[in-house]
Amino acid sequence: GFDSASASSDSIDMVDAFAGLPATALTESTADAQEVYVESIQKWFEVRRQYIQWVDGHLAQMQIATDITTRKQAQELARQQDEKLQFTSRLMTMGEMASSLAHELNQPLAAINNYASGTVALVKSGRAAPENLLPVLEKTAQQAVRAGMIIKRIREFVKRSEPKRQATRVADIVADAVGLAEIEARKRRIRIVTDMRSRMPVIYVDPVLIEQVLVNLLKNAAEAMADARPNAIDPVIRVIVKREGGNVCISVVDQGPGVDEATAERLFEPFYSTKSDGMGMGLNICRSIIESHRGRLWVVNNVETDGHISGATFHCSLPIGESDNPSRNTEEPTPQTVTGEP
Structure with a gap:
């Protein structure tokens, strides 16, 4: 047994995870950093630990504490x-x-x-x-x-609401978003058709936020189509839901003017808008919501075989994520293709 009374200066070896490694491996290793909150002075510090060779040849451990309170406050302000x-x-x-x-x-x-x-x-x-x-x-x-x-x-x-992740059926999110966006689309005589052929897994997301993203995408599609082709015969927005590996991909396919290359990436920048009265927050917020769920949001043009552009598709890919209870059935029944009424 180890007797605390006879503890020598080598007792650091008992708690040091790097004990026994050659000195060169330690002095060359990168410093590991931890964030520590000191309640008595209400400050955040980033504490880094680095091994250095002392003048007498012994190995010493150097700890550097940097005050990062301002950075933490800025991060919290940005989040709010x-x-x-x-x-x-x-x-x-x-x-x-x-x-x-x-x-x-x-x-x-x-x-x-x-x-x-x-x-x-x-x-x-x-x-x-x-x-x-x-x-x-x-x-x-x-x-x-x-x-x-x-x-x-x-x-x-x-x-x-704060983002509240919960087990959610993909079909429910899509149906609710389509139900909301259909009001706007019907006013412009545009149909929304949902195509979900394969069995969809349950995903762990904040359903209200994902629904907000889909409503924004559908509303944008309806506006783009009404502006570009006001006299189109039976205009349709398609919502295609597929499972792709470990992700669920929800695509909103419109029959609008498409997106030119210069605009494609700028669409997602804050305060960039293609509408004269637009605030330019919609797609920027959509992307940040999807990325906060470790997903991706991007746009591509629909190019026909003869080369002309027949609209744009916004793809929204979300990771399926792990269930807290693996014994639960995480498949939802297969819904049929649903066609919205004009």
Whole structure:
């Protein structure tokens, strides 16, 4: 056993992971750095450890502490600003959608009004038999659920939230995003078609943030198509969902003017916009959201065999990630191809 009373200066060997290595290997090795918070003075330090050969030939360990409090504060400020930008972007998207949302909510509310009036008429005319009333009441309830779903989606979309990663079905994110963007697309007589043929794994993401990215991409696609080809016959935006190795790739394929090479990378820069009234935060925030999920977002033109450009495709690739509980089934059932109504 090791007797603490007889501990010599060599007792450092008991805790030093590098003990026994040749001196040259240690003095040439790179310094390892650790960040340490000293609560008593409320400062952050980056502590580096380096081995040096002392003048008498012995090996000494040198530790250098650098005050990095300002850097830490700057990082935290940047994180908070990014969060505020994401929130602002959501509010801007909502502001642009407000009039269309009123229109979208009007439909179920008008239907409920009609069905309720019909029910009153049946009761007044003495034809209030269950077989007459039930179908009308069921339809009324369906429309109320539809209106409630629209409101629920909006609330989740706008609500400011810290990124909350959870097991999420890809089909649910896509369906919710398409449901929101369809309001805008329908106004421009553009259909959104979802194509998801293979079984999709469950992914571990913040569903509200990923949904925000998809809504932005779909909204941009609808605007680009309406501006470039206002009189197109049956314009369609396709959402293609595929599994590619360890990633899920969601692609938004439009029939707009495409993107010229000079613009392609600049699209994702902060405050760069191709729209006269654009704030230029949308795609920059989209990319930072996807990259915070260790994913990628990029754009390519759709080039036909004869060389002409028939639109652009935004690809959004997300890693599948590991489940906390491996015994759980991480496959979701295969949905069919769904076609949006014009």
